[in-house]
Amino acid sequence: MIKLAANLSMMFTEHEFLDRFAAAAEVGFQGVEYLFPYAFEAEEIRQRLSAHGLEQVLFNLPPGDWDAGERGLASLPGREDEFRRGVEQALDYAEVLNCPRLHAMAGLLPQNADEETRRLHHATYIANLRHAARECSRAGRVLLIEPINGRDMPGFLLQTQQQARDIVAEVGADNLKVQFDIYHCQIVQGDLIHEMEAQYPNIGHVQIAGVPARHEPDLGEINYTQVLGHLDDLGYHGWVGCEYRPRASTIEGLVWAGRYGIKTRVSGERYDTTGTA
Template structure:
């Protein structure tokens, strides 16, 4: 059964962040994700989760200086200590929020990066992921890496599914998985169901959005009923994160989700992770 999680960084922006938990629960969601929790006390977020019967399913490690354009630290040479500090902070929040998954953003290459620079970033990335996967295993968490398209995030280091698969295979850790974002995969490569099938055993989380405008999944060029039907047939039992920007008011655009059991006002019954 497909289980939908609301992305509170993008959805329910009609409300302040801490009020989005109530809005998501009232809309029928039982799981939530978002980019970063670090501007808020973990205890305040935990209170919202418990009050509204929500599971925290995912958030990202600290990304560096987001306002300056940084999009993660994992591949940035010379920032290893900062990456490790961010990992520890994320694990503290994960423990407080009972969140099983953390996404480590790879970071952006410098303009004009040549092959030597790319190799330096790759070795830094592999070293940081090897350390983080081991620490996450000790903490009982799963680390995720996500290919992100270079149109939305120019210069992002990890863009292809093949590269993500190679890295996960090289690490050979059950605590390092792929975050399969259908929106990003469609923009970069397409062939969605084939990629889904090829790397299914490596997938730790799935996200969806309409392409190309990143609105509701029933808008745009991707036929999500076929993609989600195949995902379910493969035996996926995790969450599907709704990481899209509503075209209008969030609730007005949720009609598509009723096919997957989302009903406003339904009581919380499934708090599985």
């Protein structure tokens, strides 16, 4: 059975962040994820989770200077101490929030990076992931890496599913898994069912969005009914994060999710759980 988690960085943005937990629970989400919790006290978030019966399923390690365009520290030479402090901070939050998964964003290569620079970033990435995986293992957490398409994030170090498999093998940690984002996979390489099957032993979390506009998954070129059905057939019991930008209000765009147990408000206070408006 597919279990949907609301991504509160993108969904329910009609509300202030801390009010999004209630909004997600109201329509039937039982799990939530988001990019970063660090602008808020962990206890403040924990109270929202507890009040609304929600499970925290995922968040990211600190990414560096996000507003300046940084997209992760894991592969950045010279930033190792900052990365390690970020691992500690994320694990502190994960303890309070009882979050089992943490995502370490790889970071960006310099523009026009030569082969030597690429090797240095790769070596830094491997060393940092080994450290983070050890620390996460001690705390009983899973560490995730995610291939992200270079159109949305130009220069991102990790872009293909094969790269991710190779990284997991090279790091050699049992608790290092892949965040299989179907949206990114479709943009980078397509062949979704084959890639899902090839990656399946490494998958620790799944995310979805419509392609190409990153709206609801009932829009665009992916047949999510078939893709998620196949994921279910493979025996996946984890969460599927809804990491998309609603094309209008979040509630209006949730009709697609009725078949997965999400209540869809179609008029006033009436809800529909059939998956059709």
